[in-house]
Amino acid sequence: MPWNRFSGSLSSPKVDVAIDMGHPFLNLTLDGFLKIGTVAASRAAAEDAYHVVRKGNVGRHNFKQTLKKMCKEGAYWGTVAGVYVGMEYGVERIRGSRDWKNAMIGGAMTGALISAATSNDKDRIMIDAITGGAVATAAEFLNYLT
Incomplete structure (x- = not known):
């Protein structure tokens, strides 16, 4: 019986923004906040874009609501990610192992x-x-x- 194989690789673009806050803890926390906050804001924008297209109602009010939702979601999930990255870094430093x-x-x-x-x-x-x-x-x- 013949075997078929699928081989390949999938890679995503890597975007790093380097903001030096003067300490690795602060650098990692800010990096986590920015990356996950951006993902959350993008998700909110995509979700609202779907609803606008589905309803066929594009207006200034919808744009303002979408912008508010993007900011709220981005700030919330960015904060959660920043806290997590900071906690993990702190635990690593205290335990002395990775x-x-x-x-x-x-x-x-x-x-x-x-x-x-x-x-x-x-x-x-x-x-x-x-x-x-x-x-x-x-x-x-x-x-x-x-």
Whole structure:
């Protein structure tokens, strides 16, 4: 029986913006904020563009609402990413090693911190800490595969 193979590579463009804040912690945190904030803002713009095209209603009000949503989503997810990257860096510095455990601890701390900022429910904070740790660990393991 003949075998067919598919071979190839997929690469995305890499864009780095270097802003030197004077300390690696600040550099990494700002980099995470900018990259993920841009992704979140782009997602919000694409989602609203879909709704505008679907409804066929293009207007100044829609543009303002889209811009507000882009700023809000970009700031929120950029902040979450910045906190996570900073936490992971701090854990790495404290532990003195670079492995998946830093992602797990950093994700759990980020989930708990973001949740505590928006809720006083202890169960919700714990669930968000577990979720943050699990997602960060899974992402780290996926990075090891590539």
